[in-house]
Amino acid sequence: MIVKVLGISGSPHRHGNTETLLDAFLKGAGDAGAAVEKVVLKDLDYAPCRGCNACHKTGVCIVEDEAPPLFDRIFSVDCIAVASPIYSMGITAELKGLIDRAQYIWARKFVLKTLYFPDEHIRRHKGIFISTAGLSWDNVFDAAFPAITAFFNTLGFEYYDNIIANNMDLYRGIRGHPTALAEAREKGVQVVRVIEDLKERSGTG
Numbered sequence: 001m002i003v004k005v006l007g008i009s010g011s012p013h014r015h016g017n018t019e020t021l022l023d024a025f026l027k028g029a030g031d032a033g034a035a036v037e038k039v040v041l042k043d044l045d046y047a048p049c050r051g052c053n054a055c056h057k058t059g060v061c062i063v064e065d066e067a068p069p070l071f072d073r074i075f076s077v078d079c080i081a082v083a084s085p086i087y088s089m090g091i092t093a094e095l096k097g098l099i100d101r102a103q104y105i106w107a108r109k110f111v112l113k114t115l116y117f118p119d120e121h122i123r124r125h126k127g128i129f130i131s132t133a134g135l136s137w138d139n140v141f142d143a144a145f146p147a148i149t150a151f152f153n154t155l156g157f158e159y160y161d162n163i164i165a166n167n168m169d170l171y172r173g174i175r176g177h178p179t180a181l182a183e184a185r186e187k188g189v190q191v192v193r194v195i196e197d198l199k200e201r202s203g204t205g
């Protein structure tokens with residue numbers, strides 16, 4: 001069965017550094033034979049989590065907007081590539097807003113205990129974090145990682161890899177970076193091969 005990859009762009013800046021890096025990854029995945037789609041969060045209509053905790057009783061989010069259908073889409077793919085630039089040392093409001101809206105899935109797992117992802121499922125579902133930052137600091141992505149880890153854990157995706165490029169100010173954008181775009185493309189190819197292999201071995205391929 002064909003590998004499905006969904007890119008989720010959390011940058012409000014269309015075709016900027018982060019979305020371009022995401023596109024390079026998706027190009028590699030597509031070239032390797034995957035079915036590739038991309039969602040741009042800034043074009044989606046969804047509200048922040050209200051913290052009403054209704055989902056702790058029902059497992060369903062009471063806010064009817066475009067977030068729950070996106071989670072349905074996420075559950076239909078083998079790989080998600082979640083992209084955000086670093087804003088104020090963290091992820092963008094667009095992406096954080098979406099991550100918080102996954103609370104109803106967290107509630108199904110940990111409050112209601114109606115949802116469980118076996119280890120085998122998690123191994124076959126890969127999550128990749130893609131990010132760019134202006135500064136050269138080595139630790140500029142550190143505050144983003146825990147939120148991404150929590151997101152992938154909630155969704156039952158293994159946190160497979162990071163594709164990150166700092167120092168965008170110096171390089172004057174991702175196209176000025178000597179290796180980032182080629183590496184992202186190569187990682188797109190590789191992850192599809194890894195998932196194909198896992199699917200074949202588990203008999204779901």
Ligand SMILES: Cc1cc2nc3c(=O)[nH]c(=O)nc-3n(C[C@H](O)[C@H](O)[C@H](O)COP(=O)(O)O)c2cc1C
Nearest residue numbers: 011013016017018085086087088089132133134135
């Ligand atoms: C509101 C805002 C906040 C930012 N905060 C940081 C920051 O804290 N650290 C950093 O290294 N770069 C910061 N940057 C720079 C961006 O991370 C960098 O330019 C990134 O490559 C932009 O990606 P994009 O083209 O996808 O928007 C910030 C940029 C904006 C617009």
